[in-house]
């Protein structure tokens with residue numbers, strides 16, 4: 001069984017210069033598939049990463065995706081988001097997740113992180129040069145965790161990549 005990364009939109013409400021989705025070769029690694037076809041293969045996977053672009057800008061489709069996957073599989077499922085619109089997603093859909101990964105691009109809304117952490121574990125993705133002792137302490141207090149990253153760095157896990165619409 002493999003990991004599965006699910007792209008649900010290439011669009012985003014941010015425009016980061018370092019966005020991997022601006023690299024056509026990276027975007028092309030996600031193979032287009034219709035939702036109904038994707039549903040048939042959900043049980044082939046041992047974990048799911050739901051990503052974009054910014055997946056929360058498609059809140060109805062994201063809600064449908066999260067609840068459908070959880071209806072077919074009890075495997076770990078994580079959302080990758082910039083966090084700005086994540087509270088527009090219904091709580092019952094967020095509760096389908098094993099964790100939310102929030103990319104920190106423009107500061108941290110700690111009240112929001114605490115509210116989300118009460119629903120599902122939060123991990124902040126922060127550039128390694130931006131992680132401070134204050135951020136570490138705040139995460140400790142809230143119960144959130146940190147993953148440090150470098151620009152242009154990609155996780156090299158074996159996974160199938162689908163662009164589902």
Ligand code: SF4
Nearest residue numbers: 012014016019053082
């Ligand atoms: S927030 Fe993420 S997906 Fe959106 S432009 Fe920035 S790097 Fe790309």
